[in-house]
Structure formats: C-alpha cells, structure tokens
Amino acid sequence: MENQKFNYDNKIVKLFILATLVWGVVGVLVGILAAAQLAFPVFNFGLEFTTFGRVRPLHTNAIIFAFVGNAIFAGVYYSMQKLLKTRMFSDTLSKIHFWGWQLIIVLAAVTLLAGFTTSKEYAELEWPIDILITIIWVVFGWNMIGTIVVRRVQHIYAAIWWYLATFLGVAMLHVVNSFELPISLFKSYSIYAGAQDAVVQWWYGHNAVAFFLTTPFLGLMYYYLPKAANRPIYSYKLSIIHFWSLIFLYMWAGPHHLLYQALPNWAQALGTTFSIMLIAPSWGGMINGLLTLRGAWDRVRDSAALKFMVVAVTAYGMSTFEGPMMSLKSVNQITHFTDWTIAHVHIGGMGWNGGLVFGMLYWLVPKLFKSKLFSEKLANTHFWLSTLAILIYAIPLYWAAVTQWLMWRNYTDEGFLQYPNFLETVTQLIPMYMARIVAGILFLVGFLIMVYNLAKTMAAGSFVNDEAAEAPALVLAGARNPMKETVHRWMERRGVRFSILVFIALAIGGAVEIIPMIFIKSNVPTIDSVKPYTPLELEGRDLYVKEGCYVCHSQMVRPFRWETDRYGEYSKIGEFVYDYPFQWGSKRTGPDLARAGVVGGPMYKNAAWHYNHFMDPQKMNEQSIMPNYAWLSVKNTDLTKTPKKIRAMQTLGVPYPEGYDEQAVEDYLTQAEGIVADLKASGIETDAKKQIVALIAYMHKLGRDIAEQPEVAQVEMHAESFTEEATQKEVKLLEGAEDLAAGEKIFKTTCVVCHGADGKGIGTFPNLVDDEWLHGNSPEQVFKDISEGNVAKGMIPYKTQFSEKQITQLTSYVLITLQNKENEDRK
Amino acid sequence: MSDKDKQILDQDENLMDHDYDGILELDNPPPRWIMMLFYITIGWSIIYGAYYFWLKEGNLQDEEYAQKSEQHDEKYQIATISSDELVAFTDEASLAEGKQIYTELACMACHGMNGEGNAIGPNLTDDYTLHGCDFQSAFHTIKEGVPAKGMTAYKTQMSEEKIQKVASYIMSLRGTNPANAKDPQGEKCE
Structure with a gap:
C-alpha cells in the first residue's frame, strides 16, 4: 500500500513544555511561600492577598492544573500523534486549547489571590472560569477524539485508553461538582448543601487525583517508559485488567475523605472498601512499568530520564498502598486533619507526577530538538536533589502528624485532656515545618537546574515545527472474527464504542453514591432546631x-x-x-x-x-x-x-x-x-x-x-411573614389560657435569662412588673419593644425568631400573668 | 528495525504482533500474586460490608462512640468525688489553692476580684444566691455551668477536686462585704 505523507505538529508540544517549566517554577515557589507562612506567620505580609488561606489554594491549583496540566498536554500531544500516525485533528483546536488553558491559569491566579473562591478543594475557581474550563476541556477532547478518528493505525494503544478515561472522567467530575448558583460575576453558591455537597465535592476531589494526577500519568508511563527503556510492555493482559478495574473502582472511593464525619455509615463503608480494592489495580500499573524494565536496568543506571521514571513508579506504588491504608477508619483517625495527608500527597505530587514529568522531559526535549541532553551529570544532580527533597519533606511531616494526634488524644491521669490548648499541639510542630521549607528549596533548586539543562539542550539543537512522516492509510478491518480476535482487541479498533464503555464504567460509582444522598431523605435526617443563617x-x-x-x-x-x-x-x-x-x-x-x-x-x-x-x-x-x-x-x-x-x-x-x-x-x-x-x-x-x-x-x-437548651427546645422560626404594619397596628392581648401558656413557654426559655423567672430583672436588666416602664407599658409598646428590641441596651429584636402571634402571646403573658402574680405578692 | 530485532533476540518470550510507534507488547499473564491480592481485597470488602450491615456485628459510628465513651468514663472514674466527701474545705492551704484557681480561670472577669460581682456575674459574697445556698449547689454550678447566662461549665477544664477547692474558696467569701458589691439577686439563704 502506498504511504501517505503528513507532518507531526511539534510546535504545540514545545509550547506546552515551555508552559510546564514556567508554571512549575511558579507553583513550587508559591508552595515554599505557603510552607514559610506556617513556620513564620510574618510571611503572610499582613496583606489580604497573601494570607495562607489564599496562597495555599493557589499552590495546589498551580501545581495540579498549571504545572501538571501543561505537562500532561505536552506528553499527550506528542505521543498521540506518534501512536496514531497522524497530525493532531485540528491545529486551531490545539491553539485554542493551549492559549485557553494559559488564560485559565492567569485568571485563576488573580481571582484566588483576590479572594474569589467557591472553597471546594481543587475546584475553588468561580463560575465564569468554570465555564471557560468546560469549554477548553471540550476543545481538548474534541481534538483528541478527532485525532483518533483520522488515525492511520488499526488499534488504539493502551496509553490512549488512559487519555480517553482522563478526558471523560474530568469532564464528568468538573461539570457535576461545579453546579452553582451565581449571584454576581465573582460569587456563587454551590447548589448542594452540607453532607450532599461533601459527597459531591469529595467524589470530585478524590477523582481529580485519579483522573488528573493518575490516569493521564499511567498513559504517559505506557508511552515514555518503554520508549526510554526500549523494551516491550511486560503484559498486555495486565494492561487491560488494571485499566478497567482502576477506572471503575476509583469513582467509588471518594467518601474515604469523610470517614468518622457527618455522613451515612453505608457511604463511608463504600469509601473504605473500594479504596482497599484499588490496591491491586493501582499496583498493576506499577508492576507493568517495573517489569517492562526487566533486562534494562543497566540503562536505568546511565539515564537520568529512566531513573526519574523508576522513582516515579515506585512513589506511585507507595502512595497507592498508603492511600487505601489511610481509608481504614482506624488509620484515618490519625491521618485525617493532620499533616499525614499533606506528606502523602507530596509523595504522589513530587515523586510520581514530578518524577514522571522530569523523566519525560529529559527524554523528549533532546528528541524534539534533535540533539543530546546538554548534561547528563546535571540531570543526575537534579535527580538526587529531588529524591532527597521528597524524603526531607515527607518524613518530618509524618512525624508531625503522629505527634499532634497523640497530643490531641492524650489524657491526664485525672481524666482531662493533657493539652486542652490546641496551640500547644501546633507549636510542637514548628521544627518539622521548618524542615519542609528546606525540602521545598531543594526541590526548587533541582527544578531550576533542569530548566537550565533543557534550555542549553534546546539552544544546541535544531527544532522543526512540522516534522515530516509517512504511513499507509488506514483500511478499517471489518467484523470481528471470534476465532482470531478477542472482544477487547476488537474494541481497541472501535474508538467510539470504547469511549462509551469507559464513560459507563466511570459513571456508576458516582451515581450510586450521589443520587441516594440527594433523593433519599433518610440519608440526611433533619434537626428541627437548626435554623437558616440570618x-x-x-x-x-x-x-x-x-x-x-x-x-x-x-x-x-x-x-x-x-x-x-x-x-x-x-x-x-x-x-x-x-x-x-x-x-x-x-x-x-x-x-x-x-x-x-x-x-x-x-x-x-x-x-x-x-x-x-x-x-x-x-x-x-x-x-x-x-x-x-x-x-x-x-x-x-x-x-x-x-x-x-x-x-x-x-x-x-x-x-x-x-x-x-x-x-x-x-x-x-x-x-x-x-x-x-x-x-x-x-x-x-x-x-x-x-x-x-x-x-x-x-x-x-x-x-x-x-446546643443543649436549658429547658425546652427553641421555638421554630416563624413561617408566616412579618408584615410592616404589624409594628404599628393595635395589639389585642390574648387572654386565653392556651395563649398565656404559650407566652410563658417562650418567656421561660428566652426572656428569663435577663428578666428573671418572675420578671423582676437580673442585674441591670429592667424589672417588668414594677410601675416604672422604660418605654411605656401599652400592649403596642411592649409588642414593639420585643419585636424591634433595643440593641444598644442588649435587648435583641425578636421578630426574626418569633411570629407576630408568638410575640402577642408573650406580650400578654408579661402584661397579664406576670403582673397579676406581682399584684398578689404585694398584697 | 535493528533495535526491535535486538529486543526480540534477548527476549525469548511470547511477543505479540502489536507495534505502536515501535512499542511492542508481550503476552505474559499478570503475575499470580497480584491477581490473588485483587481477589483477597474483594473478599475482604464483602466481609467488611457483611460484618457491619448484614450480620450487624460491627458497631456503627454512633454506637461506637457511645461504647468508647462509656469505657472512657469507667477508666477515669477515680476522678469523681462521692457525695459524702463533697464538703467545703476550711483549711488554709485548700482555700489558698482555691483562690489561686479563682485567679487562673479568670473568675474575676465576671464575679470581681473579691467576689463582689459586676455587670456580668452575680455577687458571691452576700446571702443571696441564684442557684442554691449549700456547698453542693456551688460545686454543681461551677461544674456544670449555667450556659444560658454565660457561666462556663468547668467540668471539662479541671478535676472535681479542684472544683471542690474553688467552691470552698467561694463559700468562704460569704459575708465579707467587699467594696462595690452588686445588689443581691435570687433567693435569700438562711
């Protein structure tokens, strides 16, 4: 068959690589600032824009979406074209994707520091940016699926399965979690409340880790690791098994972020069990990576790229064992709310994501620029600095977590908390927080060495925007021959069907957890005394x-x-x-x-x-x-x-x-x-x-x-409206025994605190039964005093708490019952 | 192609006819142990679910708390004082310690330096009380607090022995007639 000529688009890959390097430095710098703030609060600079509460979300967003995001796109755009033997579907879509993503990053940095946030972790950005993300993400997916459609290769390789799962997974997560009701350009409210919001958010949050930090990286591993090592993939069967089991199971595990919290027991149990079941599918990726290196370990010794990849895959294996262990309730009570989680995510972030990005860049940049890496020695220095940084980061924080947990739960022999002052348990951790700053600086130095090394490599090489290639056109194979082709192998050449199956596998877990939380009432037992915010x-x-x-x-x-x-x-x-x-x-x-x-x-x-x-x-x-x-x-x-x-x-x-x-x-x-x-x-x-x-x-x-009320439960907020005229119209006292009893009930739960059970007033608060009335004792005046209050003197306006009728009953109780009692006493 | 040949040469395993941009795949089965691990975790998960929700053997969250809390109370039972022993100290040392606790816990913020009371809390030195006249009542008020009126419950912050001491000190203030005493509140004690 005759070969068709075409060009690979290398320019888009280069752009994403440059963006990766720039945002990587920024993200790590912001992380170091945040680390410094926890050890020395002076680094908050006394400015609202630079407090930890705004800087920390900026750090996570910058690392995840700016640094890692751009690295994913660089790796995907390069490997997709090669694996499918075609140029990307549309140069325009590629460009919109690149510049759109950089715009999102800049908007994110500005708005987060300005305090525009939804507070949902890794989804802090406000609604206009959410919409922009959706559009750009669809552009990415459209470009990717378009490329699959115009491919010149019969079957879709494992790396691309992972890319597809990434696109579909993130799209689903982002859209469902970002439903919010805007009230202005930069302020919206999540449409989910309380426990429901928590379930949606951590379904998202946990799977942002899965489908932004794991699946795309497994895809990258399946391309760049065998490429760099020049070895065949160890097991095709394992690729299939761990792909489907991982993408299906991951979506269920979100509730492990909410163990021992205000969530139904069944949802927590799903979080725990599905996390445990994830160990083997996750390790499947690690094993397939490490076994692919069989017989190539001598190359690992000589290549910084491979070294980084090995550390990455090892860190992945550690994190994906640690994660399920942290999902056991007994372990979770130590790791949750402490620095353990912080250490855990940095093993994943610095080790797995950082390591694979560095390994990929050390292999890819010389390839793109048709030259050799400027200095293998500098790359090795980077490797050791980076590995050391991970250890100096994680070990002190694990230590800090256990220390603080022990301090939180320690009792004296008498049975009292040994450290009742929370601050004592924080002060103890400051040395560990200082070590973390050192780790961050080491990591940054290594990063900068890499930037220098790659810049030198680029300068020495020659880059072509459009790399010429040729391949025969694809003649789609026909129906499946059951004797010669497995079902999976057949699916690998049916891109759309494959995508639909992936989508179904992804959708089940979230649906099973979120839908019952929202539609089955018994999952959110209400409490009558809980009132809306004023x-x-x-x-x-x-x-x-x-x-x-x-x-x-x-x-x-x-x-x-x-x-x-x-x-x-x-x-x-x-x-x-x-x-x-x-x-x-x-x-x-x-x-x-x-x-x-x-x-x-x-x-x-x-x-x-x-x-x-x-x-x-x-x-x-x-x-x-x-x-x-x-x-x-x-x-x-x-x-x-x-x-x-x-x-x-x-x-x-x-x-x-x-x-x-x-x-x-x-x-x-x-x-x-x-x-x-x-x-x-x-x-x-x-x-x-x-x-x-x-x-x-x-x-x-x-x-x-x-909170426990002294006597009866608080009176519910009135349902009927409180009209403007109510404060002016005539007030008729209610003399019925029932009304007076209702008034008494309110008086004894609410008013008694200041006016005393007999109405004579406590301390400087006024006596209600003597002849002296500060504001007059007509029913209208008393009604008004209760409803409008007198805040300067400490009298609360009760119209937001009681209905007109209730206030009338209360007025009646004060003017009739209490007054009668007093009159009798005087006699 | 020479690279690929080399791969095949030093690899006498079943190479498949898959080739993606030069990446080949082997037809190895997944290692046995990883599949075993997978089945074990699935089995464990089924048992976990059954233990809590079908056999109902495991304690769910609220029960677990109630049970552990009970154990906690049993363990630290020693700290409670029996009602027979619940009498006011009169010795100098205990009263001095009571006074120290009074200062440490900032009781004067609401009851004045000498128990005379202020805009927030009542006078502790007169013959009138809001929550009972006897020593047990004073002890109880300090221990459980009167949250609605702003009196903190101190039972989570100090032992009963300490409460006993500070209550003794407060009882000893009765009838001291300090300056700026607040007007009497509550019932008169005989």
Whole structure:
C-alpha cells in the first residue's frame, strides 16, 4: 500500500513544555511561600492577598492544573500523534486549547489571590472560569477524539485508553461538582448543601487525583517508559485488567475523605472498601512499568530520564498502598486533619507526577530538538536533589502528624485532656515545618537546574515545527472474527464504542453514591432546631469562605471522646442542611470551629475576644501562627447584595419567609448593632457594616442551633411573614389560657435569662412588673419593644425568631400573668 | 528495525504482533500474586460490608462512640468525688489553692476580684444566691455551668477536686462585704 505523507505538529508540544517549566517554577515557589507562612506567620505580609488561606489554594491549583496540566498536554500531544500516525485533528483546536488553558491559569491566579473562591478543594475557581474550563476541556477532547478518528493505525494503544478515561472522567467530575448558583460575576453558591455537597465535592476531589494526577500519568508511563527503556510492555493482559478495574473502582472511593464525619455509615463503608480494592489495580500499573524494565536496568543506571521514571513508579506504588491504608477508619483517625495527608500527597505530587514529568522531559526535549541532553551529570544532580527533597519533606511531616494526634488524644491521669490548648499541639510542630521549607528549596533548586539543562539542550539543537512522516492509510478491518480476535482487541479498533464503555464504567460509582444522598431523605435526617443563617451570619459565612478560613479550620467534630471533650458534641448530618457550600475542611492547622458558637461550650469566645484575635492573633497568643486580618475592621460589607443572596438561598431551598429579602438589610443592621454595642461595652469602637462584625456573628452561629437548651427546645422560626404594619397596628392581648401558656413557654426559655423567672430583672436588666416602664407599658409598646428590641441596651429584636402571634402571646403573658402574680405578692 | 530485532533476540518470550510507534507488547499473564491480592481485597470488602450491615456485628459510628465513651468514663472514674466527701474545705492551704484557681480561670472577669460581682456575674459574697445556698449547689454550678447566662461549665477544664477547692474558696467569701458589691439577686439563704 502506498504511504501517505503528513507532518507531526511539534510546535504545540514545545509550547506546552515551555508552559510546564514556567508554571512549575511558579507553583513550587508559591508552595515554599505557603510552607514559610506556617513556620513564620510574618510571611503572610499582613496583606489580604497573601494570607495562607489564599496562597495555599493557589499552590495546589498551580501545581495540579498549571504545572501538571501543561505537562500532561505536552506528553499527550506528542505521543498521540506518534501512536496514531497522524497530525493532531485540528491545529486551531490545539491553539485554542493551549492559549485557553494559559488564560485559565492567569485568571485563576488573580481571582484566588483576590479572594474569589467557591472553597471546594481543587475546584475553588468561580463560575465564569468554570465555564471557560468546560469549554477548553471540550476543545481538548474534541481534538483528541478527532485525532483518533483520522488515525492511520488499526488499534488504539493502551496509553490512549488512559487519555480517553482522563478526558471523560474530568469532564464528568468538573461539570457535576461545579453546579452553582451565581449571584454576581465573582460569587456563587454551590447548589448542594452540607453532607450532599461533601459527597459531591469529595467524589470530585478524590477523582481529580485519579483522573488528573493518575490516569493521564499511567498513559504517559505506557508511552515514555518503554520508549526510554526500549523494551516491550511486560503484559498486555495486565494492561487491560488494571485499566478497567482502576477506572471503575476509583469513582467509588471518594467518601474515604469523610470517614468518622457527618455522613451515612453505608457511604463511608463504600469509601473504605473500594479504596482497599484499588490496591491491586493501582499496583498493576506499577508492576507493568517495573517489569517492562526487566533486562534494562543497566540503562536505568546511565539515564537520568529512566531513573526519574523508576522513582516515579515506585512513589506511585507507595502512595497507592498508603492511600487505601489511610481509608481504614482506624488509620484515618490519625491521618485525617493532620499533616499525614499533606506528606502523602507530596509523595504522589513530587515523586510520581514530578518524577514522571522530569523523566519525560529529559527524554523528549533532546528528541524534539534533535540533539543530546546538554548534561547528563546535571540531570543526575537534579535527580538526587529531588529524591532527597521528597524524603526531607515527607518524613518530618509524618512525624508531625503522629505527634499532634497523640497530643490531641492524650489524657491526664485525672481524666482531662493533657493539652486542652490546641496551640500547644501546633507549636510542637514548628521544627518539622521548618524542615519542609528546606525540602521545598531543594526541590526548587533541582527544578531550576533542569530548566537550565533543557534550555542549553534546546539552544544546541535544531527544532522543526512540522516534522515530516509517512504511513499507509488506514483500511478499517471489518467484523470481528471470534476465532482470531478477542472482544477487547476488537474494541481497541472501535474508538467510539470504547469511549462509551469507559464513560459507563466511570459513571456508576458516582451515581450510586450521589443520587441516594440527594433523593433519599433518610440519608440526611433533619434537626428541627437548626435554623437558616440570618443575613448578617450569611455575610459572615461568605467572608469565611473568601478568606479561606476552611484551609486551616475544620467544622467537623468527629465522634471521638478526645474531640468531644475538646470541642463539644460531635457533628450531625442534619446540622448542615443550609450550608451552601459545606465548610467541613480537611486539615486542622487551627482548632475545629464547629462549636465556636455554643455559649458555655469549650470553644466559645465572646465578641471582644474575636475582634482582638482577628486584629492581631499573636498579641493574644504569642506562638499563634494565624495571619492577622486587620482589614476586616476597615472594610465594609456590600449590603446591596444582601437581598440577592437571600433570594439565591430561597431558590436553593432555604426556608426564609416569602419576601424576606426586603427585610434582610434591616435585620442585618439590627443584629450587627447588637454586636457593635457588645463590643462597645468592652471599649471597642466599630460600626455595623464592618466585615469583622459579620464574621463575629457567623462565629457565634456555629453549633448554636443544636446546643443543649436549658429547658425546652427553641421555638421554630416563624413561617408566616412579618408584615410592616404589624409594628404599628393595635395589639389585642390574648387572654386565653392556651395563649398565656404559650407566652410563658417562650418567656421561660428566652426572656428569663435577663428578666428573671418572675420578671423582676437580673442585674441591670429592667424589672417588668414594677410601675416604672422604660418605654411605656401599652400592649403596642411592649409588642414593639420585643419585636424591634433595643440593641444598644442588649435587648435583641425578636421578630426574626418569633411570629407576630408568638410575640402577642408573650406580650400578654408579661402584661397579664406576670403582673397579676406581682399584684398578689404585694398584697 | 535493528533495535526491535535486538529486543526480540534477548527476549525469548511470547511477543505479540502489536507495534505502536515501535512499542511492542508481550503476552505474559499478570503475575499470580497480584491477581490473588485483587481477589483477597474483594473478599475482604464483602466481609467488611457483611460484618457491619448484614450480620450487624460491627458497631456503627454512633454506637461506637457511645461504647468508647462509656469505657472512657469507667477508666477515669477515680476522678469523681462521692457525695459524702463533697464538703467545703476550711483549711488554709485548700482555700489558698482555691483562690489561686479563682485567679487562673479568670473568675474575676465576671464575679470581681473579691467576689463582689459586676455587670456580668452575680455577687458571691452576700446571702443571696441564684442557684442554691449549700456547698453542693456551688460545686454543681461551677461544674456544670449555667450556659444560658454565660457561666462556663468547668467540668471539662479541671478535676472535681479542684472544683471542690474553688467552691470552698467561694463559700468562704460569704459575708465579707467587699467594696462595690452588686445588689443581691435570687433567693435569700438562711
């Protein structure tokens, strides 16, 4: 058959390689900054744009999507063309893909530092960027599938199976996890709440690791490892088995990020068991890689590229054994929320992803530039620096994790937590955090040596944008001959059918876990006392998200005695039904905040404490590593967005009364005035619109709703609307025994704290039964006092908590029952 | 092609007719042990599921907590004081220690330096109390707190022995008539 002539597009590969090098340096530098901030808080620079809460998500995004992402595309664009003996389907799509991806990276860097974030890990970017990612990802997939269609090779090689799974998996994960309701260009709310949001997010988060950091790299391994070693793949059968088992099983394992948390037991068990079942499929990749090197180990000694690949595959094997072990509940209680997870992901990131990228580049760049690597010696230096960096990074952090876990759970002989102050357990880790900085610097030095080495190699070589090649046209084979061809072999030449099967294998795990969480009510048992956020608390929550507080503070007390003694009651699923998005966190660099609003609980701090702590944490605890948030006391919140936020919440299903958006700003200010007055009593001057006031209100909401009430459960939020006229119209006292009893119930649960059981007032709070009334004792006036409150004096406006009827009942109880009692006593 | 020939030469294994950009594949079966490992993990997972959800042998999260918490309370039982022993200390040393605890835990923030009370907490030196007159009541109030009114429950922060001491100190303040005493609140004690 006659050969067709065509050109490989090498230019797109070169562009992606250059981007890999640039973003790699940036990503590692940002990582070193984040590491420095945890050892020395001064590196937060006192600026809102450079606090750890914003820098850490930038680091993870830069490494995963910028450095690793560009490296994947470089490797895929080169190997796809060679494996399919064709140029990429469309040069235009290639270019859109490249420049679109770089635009996303720049937008991500700017918006994350500016505080525009959804707070969902590795999916922090706001909705306009999410849409852009979707478009660019589809461009990538379109280009890839188009290339498969125009191929000149009968069968699709294993590497490309992995690329296909990557494209389909990430598309599915990204779209499902990014459903959000925008309220402005840079602010949206996840459409999932609480435990549901958690299940979706960690289905995504875990599989971002799978389909961005694992499957594409297995694909790259299947091309670059046998190429560099010049050896055949050890076992074709193993390729098939571990491909299908891995992509199917991975999608189920997400809940292992939520063990011992507020998630149904069945979902947790799926997370554990599917993680354990993943050991063999993951190791299948490692084994096929290492056995491919059989008889070529002498080449490994001489080639830095192969050395890096061997370390990469070994690190992959270690991580994929460690991961399932961390998914056992008993191990997870040590590794979760501590630095263990951080060490684990860096074995994967620096070892597996970094190693394979470095190995690939040391092989690919000389190939593309038709020259030899400038210096094998420098590459070896890079190899040893990099390997050393991994060890210096991981070992101290494993140590830190175990140390801190032991300190968290240690009891004195008397039965009290030995380290009740969380900070003590952090201070202990600072030397380990310092070692991590050293590791980061070593890794960066090695990286820069590679950049220099590759630049020299490029300069010495000659590069052609379009590399000439020829191959015979593809004549598609016909129907399957059962005698000669296995079903799988047949599928390998049917690209579309193959893709559909991959899609089905991917979709099952997520569907089985997510659909029941959303549609079966018993999975999210509700708690009646849990009320929606007030407008002020909601604003505070948005600030909590914006400042990245979740990066260091969890809101998830696990059912261990050593956690409930330290924080308070363990977290329940029903607590989080209004949490769009959930804020459980995944790392405790600071203490858990789920019970920060439980008055009388071990985590409660008053408003003045919070104010001073936000302003300067080190002033209150010299050894604290929390950044200061002084700008919170200067910057105002944007109240024009408040009604919109309330409406968005209503759309998502939060039961605010109809038309509450119009009332929201007023309620916001009233509640804020209460906090301002509280702060003023402690000598702190601020005003109701300051961000710090909203954040304090949110702190005081956390856990409050399920805290034990002194007598009966709190009265539910009124369902009917509270009309404007209500405060002016005539109030008729309700004299029926039933109404008075209802009024008494409210009085005894709510008012008694300040006014006393007999209404005579405690301390400086006013007596309600004497003849002296501060604001008059007409039913209308008393009704108004209760509903509108008098925040300056500490009287809370109760109209957001009680209905008109309830307030009328309360008014009646005060003016009739209490007054009668007093009159009798006087006689 | 010479490279490929060389590969075939030093490889007397079953080479397949697959060739992708020069990458060949061997028809080796997967190592036995990795397949065994796979089956074992599948078996383990089935047993795990059955243990918790079918046989219902394993404790689910809430039960596990309740059980462990009970064990915890048993283990540290020594720390509780029987009601017979729950009497006020009167010796100098215990009262001095009680006073020290009063300062360490910042009781004065709400009850004043000398127990005279302030805008937040009640006067501890007069004959009136909000939560009972006897020593047991004072002990109980400190231990369990009065969360609704802002009184912290100290049972998670110190042992009963320490609570006993600080309660003794507070009882000893009664009738001391400090300056700036807050007006009486609650019931009068006989």
